[in-house]
Amino acid sequence: MFSFFKKKPPQPEPAPVPQEPAPAESPQGAPVPTPTAAPVVTETPPAAPEPSVPAADTGDAEIVAVETPAAQKQSWMTRLKAGLSKTSSNLTTLFVGARIDDALYEELESALLMADAGVDATQFLLDGLKRKVKNEKLTDAAQVKTALRTLLIEMLTPLQKPLVLGRHKPLIMMIAGVNGAGKTTTIGKLAKHLQAHHQSVLLAAGDTFRAAAREQLTVWGQRNNVTVIAQESGDPAAVAFDAVHSAQARGTDVVMVDTAGRLPTQLHLMEELKKIKRVIGKASDGAPHEVLLVIDGNTGQNALAQVKAFDEALGLTGLVVTKLDGTAKGGVLAAIARTRPVPVYFIGVGEQIEDLQPFDASAFVDAILG
Numbered sequence: 447m448f449s450f451f452k453k454k455p456p457q458p459e460p461a462p463v464p465q466e467p468a469p470a471e472s473p474q475g476a477p478v479p480t481p482t483a484a485p486v487v488t489e490t491p492p493a494a495p496e497p498s499v500p501a502a503d504t505g506d507a508e509i510v511a512v513e514t515p516a517a518q519k520q521s522w523m524t525r526l527k528a529g530l531s532k533t534s535s536n537l538t539t540l541f542v543g544a545r546i547d548d549a550l551y552e553e554l555e556s557a558l559l560m561a562d563a564g565v566d567a568t569q570f571l572l573d574g575l576k577r578k579v580k581n582e583k584l585t586d587a588a589q590v591k592t593a594l595r596t597l598l599i600e601m602l603t604p605l606q607k608p609l610v611l612g613r614h615k616p617l618i619m620m621i622a623g624v625n626g627a628g629k630t631t632t633i634g635k636l637a638k639h640l641q642a643h644h645q646s647v648l649l650a651a652g653d654t655f656r657a658a659a660r661e662q663l664t665v666w667g668q669r670n671n672v673t674v675i676a677q678e679s680g681d682p683a684a685v686a687f688d689a690v691h692s693a694q695a696r697g698t699d700v701v702m703v704d705t706a707g708r709l710p711t712q713l714h715l716m717e718e719l720k721k722i723k724r725v726i727g728k729a730s731d732g733a734p735h736e737v738l739l740v741i742d743g744n745t746g747q748n749a750l751a752q753v754k755a756f757d758e759a760l761g762l763t764g765l766v767v768t769k770l771d772g773t774a775k776g777g778v779l780a781a782i783a784r785t786r787p788v789p790v791y792f793i794g795v796g797e798q799i800e801d802l803q804p805f806d807a808s809a810f811v812d813a814i815l816g
């Protein structure tokens with residue numbers, strides 16, 4: 447049974463020492479007049495008090511926050527299977543009534559390449575499978591499929607890692623990705639999941655580039671009892687800095703810093719991301735504690751290039767792979783596992799909150815092998 451988050455008791459953090467002037471903040475949510483050139487910050491408070499962490503959560507041992515009920519897990523498997531059906535269709539059919547011969551291996555090779563597993567992972571799996579067939583003297587296709595399942599789980603398990611809560615207060619997460627990857631949607635879904643796990647959440651609307659993105663997040667925050675720190679224009683690093691200080695003052699559990707979408711080839715924008723990260727570190731020593739890249743599963747091998755580029759720029763701690771529903775390219779996780787094994791914290795198979803779940807290698811492989 448998998449859980450959504452893991453939880454650890456918070457470590458005492460040094461008192462924050464402001465090193466840069468934080469932008470002005472309005473106590474009532476109204477924009478504050480500031481000197482020319484200084485950014486205007488709006489703070490959207492939650493409509494109701496945020497849930498506090500229960501006293502029982504501060505024990506010594508690492509605990510699993512919430513066990514997923516069997517019925518819920520079942521419905522997730524159903525959604526995962528449906529979501530990954532395009533990736534799985536080629537892989538599942540080729541074993542039906544097949545003989546173990548070169549034609550089967552060739553078909554498997556094409557299916558893996560078409561699923562965007564990439565040349566390296568595909569070759570690795572084929573070599574491993576041929577070895578297993580020989581050593582274990584496998585004689586029918588169903589056994590070969592089981593052997594492939596084992597190999598795939600072995601390959602993907604290193605990517606499986608829970609997001610551990612409560613290591614820092616606030617736990618500061620920075621979220622990056624290319625345009626339209628699903629960053630803002632993912633932040634919204636994660637905030638809801640975090641609230642369900644008794645975590646108070648504050649969001650920094652660091653997408654100062656697109657006014658609509660800021661407004662979208664602000665309206666969403668008002669509806670969902672989540673404080674959003676936003677600026678009408680200016681520097682996303684200043685928004686992040688201000689958000690961290692607000693969260694420290696309020697005793698908020700988790701801060702998520704949204705950032706504008708950008709391509710790794712837009713070097714000045716990649717520099718801007720590095721600056722946001724540096725400034726978060728100035729606001730809180732050692733932060734951000736998580737640097738997440740949101741990737742669109744539809745982009746297949748291009749997603750791999752994004753992982754490499756963002757990892758080199760920021761030092762990623764985790765991935766969120768969205769839109770695995772409706773794509774035939776779910777094999778990209780195998781490519782990531784072989785070439786840049788950054789942990790996959792969550793995968794998304796739809797637009798609903800419950801469509802974003804922790805990555806579980808066995809469940810994923812079961813879904814793609816049918």
Ligand SMILES: Nc1nc2c(ncn2[C@@H]2O[C@H](COP(=O)(O)OP(=O)(O)OP(=O)(O)O)[C@@H](O)[C@H]2O)c(=O)[nH]1
Nearest residue numbers: 625626627628629630631707768769794795796797
């Ligand atoms: N089908 C599907 N759609 C998704 C998923 N995750 C996000 N989306 C949709 O993808 C679209 C883009 O999502 P956003 O969250 O706005 O993406 P973004 O990365 O914040 O975009 P920018 O701010 O432009 O960089 C929205 O229509 C989302 O509803 C998913 O797992 N499956």
